[in-house]
Amino acid sequence: MVTVGIDLGGTNIYAVVLDGEERLGRAKLRTPSTGDRTGVIDVMDAAVRDALGDAGRDIDEVTGVGVGSPGVVMAGTVGGASNVPGFLERFSLADLLKQKVGREVRVTNDVTAAAVAEHRLGAGRGTDDLLAVHVGTGVGGGIILGGRPFEGGAGGAGEFGHIVVRQGGAVCPCGRRGCVEAYAGRRAMTLAAERAKAAGTSTILFDVMEDKGKARATSGVFAAAYERGDTLVADLLDDAIEALGAGIASAVNLLDVDVVVLGGGFADRFGGWFRSRVDAAMRPHLFLQPPRIRVVAAELGDEGGAIGAALLAAEI
Amino acid sequence: MVTVGIDLGGTNIYAVVLDGEERLGRAKLRTPSTGDRTGVIDVMDAAVRDALGDAGRDIDEVTGVGVGSPGVVMAGTVGGASNVPGFLERFSLADLLKQKVGREVRVTNDVTAAAVAEHRLGAGRGTDDLLAVHVGTGVGGGIILGGRPFEGGAGGAGEFGHIVVRQGGAVCPCGRRGCVEAYAGRRAMTLAAERAKAAGTSTILFDVMEDKGKARATSGVFAAAYERGDTLVADLLDDAIEALGAGIASAVNLLDVDVVVLGGGFADRFGGWFRSRVDAAMRPHLFLQPPRIRVVAAELGDEGGAIGAALLAAEI
Incomplete structure (x- = not known):
């Protein structure tokens, strides 16, 4: 079983597939610069699929999807991110992405997510x-x-x-x-x-x-x-x-x-x-x-x- | 059984006796403005006795003594408090006060102690x-x-x-x-x-x-x-x-x-x-x-x- 992590940035969307602490696959797609949040969530879903493809794994093997998001994250909702289309007004990113990928989703602030990674596997x-x-x-x-x-x-x-x-x-x-x-x-x-x-x-x-x-x-x-x-x-x-x-x-x-x-x-x-x-x-x-x-x-x-x-x- | 709390300030030393959250007694003594840390610890001990007297309790009934201290507190030691004689150089306040009062001592930063009180019993x-x-x-x-x-x-x-x-x-x-x-x-x-x-x-x-x-x-x-x-x-x-x-x-x-x-x-x-x-x-x-x-x-x-x-x- 594996987990997938997504980092949503103003320029790129990164996705990685982890088995425990081992990186099995990765993907990098451009963040839409126009449109609405649905378009962004479509690209996040595509990044998940691409990273799973790179890892040779199937969505059925994914126990959960994590997201590091810009803006202010509260209980699965995101708001105040001016650099991603449709992410300024608060909405439930966890719910929308879960509907799309069919897996449980946990949303965290993007730099908090990076801090977790550095703490567990990096400079921290x-x-x-x-x-x-x-x-x-x-x-x-x-x-x-x-x-x-x-x-x-x-x-x-x-x-x-x-x-x-x-x-x-x-x-x-x-x-x-x-x-x-x-x-x-x-x-x-x-x-x-x-x-x-x-x-x-x-x-x-x-x-x-x-x-x-x-x-x-x-x-x-x-x-x-x-x-x-x-x-x-x-x-x-x-x-x-x-x-x-x-x-x-x-x-x-x-x-x-x-x-x-x-x-x-x-x-x-x-x-x-x-x-x-x-x-x-x-x-x-x-x-x-x-x-x-x-x-x-x-x-x-x-x-x-x-x-x-x-x-x-x-x-x- | 009761606990005693001491707040060590640059001007006054306060002591209270608590039974759970109920205040049974109190004392207030002047902090020595000259001398060394031994003199300060003597007054802290006197404040404990005075507060116990006010509460009608004996030192044998005290399960522990807490201290809120100025300066930087680390694992029972205090240093950097320029407003109390002898408290600039780091030393173990917990050990010295324990020797004096004969009870276990826990030392905390003074404003942290106040924060605990406001959280449990006051504005917080x-x-x-x-x-x-x-x-x-x-x-x-x-x-x-x-x-x-x-x-x-x-x-x-x-x-x-x-x-x-x-x-x-x-x-x-x-x-x-x-x-x-x-x-x-x-x-x-x-x-x-x-x-x-x-x-x-x-x-x-x-x-x-x-x-x-x-x-x-x-x-x-x-x-x-x-x-x-x-x-x-x-x-x-x-x-x-x-x-x-x-x-x-x-x-x-x-x-x-x-x-x-x-x-x-x-x-x-x-x-x-x-x-x-x-x-x-x-x-x-x-x-x-x-x-x-x-x-x-x-x-x-x-x-x-x-x-x-x-x-x-x-x-x-």
């Missing part, structure tokens, strides 16, 4: 208290306490990206001010670069984007502009690193976790240099002395969320 | 996920998750006062910058008022202090200066309220608790007006919509920490 092995920080388009968080995913009374916990690090600071894509994500999310950084350019600041970021044939400033575009000495991008990275450092320290001061697992496309692209600087930016704010906290790189990459979702599906 | 009844915020000389936090005190892997959790709300902001009594306590702790506010006065800002705060015959700017002194229209004090209160609002919202975004119990001498002195303004300052930063969080007043006052410590002693 050996600790039972960790915070996963995902730096990508936005900034997400997932929490493991006492070895279990911590989702809060109503499932709304883990919103690390919306810890306030600068009262009255920059506007965040969430509409509020001074959140970590207002400085450290790639979308917010792109908007800040657009505003700075419109105000006359010199930057090659958007030239690099065009040269690479990209429709948006990807992590690779930011990295290339930085490597070519773009001072605006360097300043934006400084702000992102300081915000992540302060936000992580705040979370550590509150939760006393042992390990922070830093992942996500943006953090992964910049690698060890970025992680070291976040670590250094965090330390001046740590209350507990000597600090026990370690900031480590996520090990499971793009598939972490799907793997964690499959691990959680084993508990259905 | 009916919820299993709450954050207690104590606004007094400093700013402390205590966390209840799933109905249990949450102290982190090594006991260092709950440092709400050192959540960073303004990167690069005001210096906190802890030596770091931009913490909630740097704006909302009475000691930090007093230092800020002293600096402002030295720089030429007009304030009646220190005149009120002298009029009241106080050696320091107590919560009552701040309240009286505010009520007489002191604009510096009003500005400091604004900053304190904004910092508390942002910090509480950050904690709620991370933990999704149901209730924030606001207590401590400073918050209690200003009452419902202060709590309403903290609530209003918090709301613009809340991620989960509609928010479920309620900010309520602590109900157990000065004895909350001792009551919670006695409740935890029942688990020894």
Whole structure:
């Protein structure tokens, strides 16, 4: 018997098939960029079938399907995910996907799912208290306490990206001010670069984007502009690193976790240099002395969320 | 059989005797302001005896003694409490007090103990996920998750006062910058008022202090200066309220608790007006919509920490 995990992202839908902790198959499909939630659920179902095909297994052998979803997840329902068509208004993803695939479905926040995977099989092995920080388009968080995913009374916990690090600071894509994500999310950084350019600041970021044939400033575009000495991008990275450092320290001061697992496309692209600087930016704010906290790189990459979702599906 | 709880503060040592949840006796003694930790432990022992005398009970009837201590508590040891003589360097308070009183001792962070009391017998009844915020000389936090005190892997959790709300902001009594306590702790506010006065800002705060015959700017002194229209004090209160609002919202975004119990001498002195303004300052930063969080007043006052410590002693 096997479980299937799905990670639903704004760009891609990943699926993996697990037998216990062993990965038997995988699939990766594009997330629809238009349409409604039915279209998204159809692609999630297709990803399940593709991953099962890759594993040489049948849907009858699946004991449960786990989903790591963006937005705020509560008791199988999802809402507030602006980057997936039809996922802004709250609805029961568990019920709709169950009708489609014919298997029990457990839905979790996507970064919580990634945190479960890193805890069990990745960079968080050996600790039972960790915070996963995902730096990508936005900034997400997932929490493991006492070895279990911590989702809060109503499932709304883990919103690390919306810890306030600068009262009255920059506007965040969430509409509020001074959140970590207002400085450290790639979308917010792109908007800040657009505003700075419109105000006359010199930057090659958007030239690099065009040269690479990209429709948006990807992590690779930011990295290339930085490597070519773009001072605006360097300043934006400084702000992102300081915000992540302060936000992580705040979370550590509150939760006393042992390990922070830093992942996500943006953090992964910049690698060890970025992680070291976040670590250094965090330390001046740590209350507990000597600090026990370690900031480590996520090990499971793009598939972490799907793997964690499959691990959680084993508990259905 | 009964339990005894002690709350060790920088000014007073409270003790209560509980039979289950019923308060049978109490005592309040001054914390030594000079000397070493042995002197403090002698007064803690005296407070236990006084409270037992008040209850008409004997030490032989005590199943355990609980202590709520300032500083960072780890496995019976305490360190980093600068407001109690001899409590800066880490030592085993549990062992030393056990030798003195001849009963098993359990040591907890003081605001965690208060959170336990509010959860079981006070403003947090009916919820299993709450954050207690104590606004007094400093700013402390205590966390209840799933109905249990949450102290982190090594006991260092709950440092709400050192959540960073303004990167690069005001210096906190802890030596770091931009913490909630740097704006909302009475000691930090007093230092800020002293600096402002030295720089030429007009304030009646220190005149009120002298009029009241106080050696320091107590919560009552701040309240009286505010009520007489002191604009510096009003500005400091604004900053304190904004910092508390942002910090509480950050904690709620991370933990999704149901209730924030606001207590401590400073918050209690200003009452419902202060709590309403903290609530209003918090709301613009809340991620989960509609928010479920309620900010309520602590109900157990000065004895909350001792009551919670006695409740935890029942688990020894």
